[in-house]
Amino acid sequence: MDFAKLIARAKAILLSPRTEWPVIAAEPETVANLYKNYILVLAAIPAIAGFIKGSLIGFSLFGITVRTPMVSGIIGMLVSYALTLGIVYLVALIIDALAPSFGGEKNIVQALKTSAYTYTASWVAGIATIIPWIGWLVVLAGAIYGIYLLYVGLPHTMRSPPDKSVGYTAVVIVIGFVLSIVVGMVVGGITAAGSAASALSMGTSTSSSVTVDTDSALGKLAALGQKMEQQGKKMEAAEKSGDSNAQAEAATAMLGSMLGGGDQVEALPPDAIKPFLPEKLAGFKRSSISVERNGAMGVQVSTGHASYRDADNNELQLEVTDMGGAKGIMALAGFAGIESEKQTEYGYEKTYKQDG
Template sequence: MDFGKIVSRIKAILSSPQTEWPVIAAEPDTVRGLYRNYICIVAALPVIAHFIRGSLIGFGGFGMHAHTPIGMGLLGLILHYLLALVVTYLVALIVDALAPTFGGTKDSVQALKTVAYAWTAGWVAGIAVIIPWIGWLVGIAGLIYGIYLLYLGLPHTMRCPAERAGGYTAVVVIIAIVLSWIVALIVGGIIGTAALTGTSVSGIHVSGDGSTVTVDPDSTLGKLSAMSANTARAEKDLENAQKSGDVAAQQAAMGKIMSGDGKTVSVSLSPETLRGFLPDELDGMKRSDFNAQRSGAMGMQISTARANYSDGKERSLQIEVADTGNMRGMMAMASAMAPSSEQQTEHGYQKTYTDHDRLVHESWDTQTRMGEFGVIVANRFSVKASGNAEDIDQLKQAVGDMDLDKLESLKNEGVSSN
């Protein structure tokens, strides 16, 4: 194993992908060789960083500090690592299977190269989780850049026409996100086979004589079908924009692909707007360490804001608000597929459910008295409270005090039909 070669490849794919992808595509390799000489090493970087952050450095502030127990941290490290390796291979299978659809050539080794080297940006950026307050921004940037790398690499590795790389990228990204989400839930024990089965055929109606089949547009299957149709239409727009060389039109088309409903969020909410949802004081706790950021690439914009609150004694909470912009299509897909579920543990619980058309996830540890409560608003905004509290109700109250109805009223801000 040549670590020097691995470092050189990381530098090259991140700094000069246009010239590195042809080199990668021409290299002879095998699935086993890619895993042994690259994937198993680079994919471990963010996993180790999460373990260091959670079990060795810990979380907290204002005199409050918490660590994930070493045993649990090691178990999480192993599961996280194995999950990363498995999902990498599954997404490579998807890339390979979709190649003919987008005018490409099937090749399982080239597909694995595509995923491994495109995901390098996210794996490397994941190391930044160790850095308080800044790491999450670096992580978002890494994910966005990884999508760009995928877009650049597909014409070389899978030999698809350059004008169809955008649609190919969008479909892979959407499937990869949903796949990762589902597998993560399965590994976490949040959902089971029955729950998945319950969502798989809902919304299909067959006539009495079996001659016609219709799909309920409000069902999960109907929503996925509509999203797929919108993606296909947007792909044609992207092809035309690429032929014309109109960069603005390309970004708009890419935004429509990622949104899934034929509309784009030209500008996500400003950091200042999100800051307005983080009050100076929350239930007797003062705000500090405020951070806000807006970033974007390839037709996507994401705005995020977070702040810490503490009473200077026992309670210490972190509030996060995010505008996912054109990723709201993916949010809608996740919400549509999410079953209600609950898991009890020795020291607490975690559950996912829908409340007033909003996807909710909550977890609580009675031993550490820490937890989180998150809500998806209008399939566009994510709001989460996490940290140390007397009980889960305090986290719920913190989110409830943030005027979610006002946030929902902004769901069409920056949205345009094209």
């Protein structure tokens, strides 16, 4: 395995995808070589980073650090890695099956190239898992950037007409999102074979055309792809300049723009968070308070924590987060329609969408 070549390819697909995809499409490859020389290495990054974070560093909150037991962490890492290797090929099968529906040509090797190099951004960003608080934003940014990579790559690898790339990309992303949920469920110990089979059957649609409502959630996702294309042109110009610093800045600006949904939104300063953490709450008196604002790639997130106690020494913990700077991420969460509700003897947790 040529690690120098692997690193050069990963850098090229991330910083200059428009010039690298034609090169990738023209290369003679096999499924085995793609796995051996590229996928097996990069796909290990998020799995290893997750193990380091969960079992070695741990998750800290309110002065308490929780670590996953070493054996459980290793098993989770191996299962996550194995499922990722399988998902890459499953997504390739979906890309291949959908190709004729969007005017493309079926070719499983080219489809695997598309899947593998699209995942590059997500795999590389996976190292940020170990960064406290804002690391997950970097990981999500990598996943979003992968949407842009897919959009740019499909016309070259699957030979689909450029005007159908938005619809092609949107359908693959929706199915890929379902598969990512499946991975999470399996790692959590829940059987998801039925969901995977359902997702795969979705990929065998023979519809001859796809129309996306611009006002729908899927249409907004397509609009995000167009914004990424505009940012990509700026990054392409930076690549032509030969200035490595300009290239890095353009890539960072692109990720930051996508995190913010195309806008620069400043999160509340710490002093503005404090009023959301009152001195008294439901008869409990505040015993401690901390507020902070963190930023990465031009995206800011503000967080406030407060502890409360009553006369009987019962305790409440309150956390308030302003994610305005990451409104693009929240838009995707809304697009996914995620909802959950959990009740325990101590209280409840609920995730829902309200007034948009």
